[in-house]
Amino acid sequence: MNDNNALDFELLNGYLDNLGKEMLRKMFALYTQQAPKYIQAISQSLIEDSSEQWQESCHKMKGAASSTGFLLVREKLIAMEKSNGSATVKREQIELLKEINKRTELAFSQWLESC
Template sequence: MTTTQQLDLALINGYLEVLDLEVIQQMLDLYRQQSILYLTAISAAIDETNDKTWQEQCHKMKGAAASAGLCQVHQKLIAIEKTTEAWQVRADHLSALALLNQQAIDTFKQWLDAQ
């Protein structure tokens, strides 16, 4: 996937206009740490078959992904946040989300390295 598909470059370049690269790196590091917590909580929601926790954690991660400029992660979370699909289907969504999230973080790191 290309950088423009993964990242909201208008948002991130806007950050770059007012923030140091180091601050943007810290922002990405914080997002990465938080996303691990969100993914763990979403997984727990699946284990507990808890719709409320599923929606709450997807919603939180959706906002964080948008703030970090991770377009495809944000779009995936929009698509699955309010799903009522079977829990096995949700587990599949979680696997896809985790992979997409890691790809987006890697793409963001590459973008940072190129600055």
């Protein structure tokens, strides 16, 4: 993963200019609090073998990632939302999502502290 492409810097710099660093901290805190819940919902949809719930859960997290400027997370969720793969493939997608999300959260945190 190229962490330089993980974030939408144009969006984030706009937020920084218009909302300030403290509001970005709050947005990030909210995202990091909600992300595990989104991932759990995606995982639960796999357990319940519900394609509709899978798509809805991926879509919800995709929106949160988009509004937080998490480009790679958003891209992964776009692919997952459309996925018709087996349970094994979907489990692998969830694990990769977790890794991408973790690294993107780190990149965001480092960017914010450098501002």
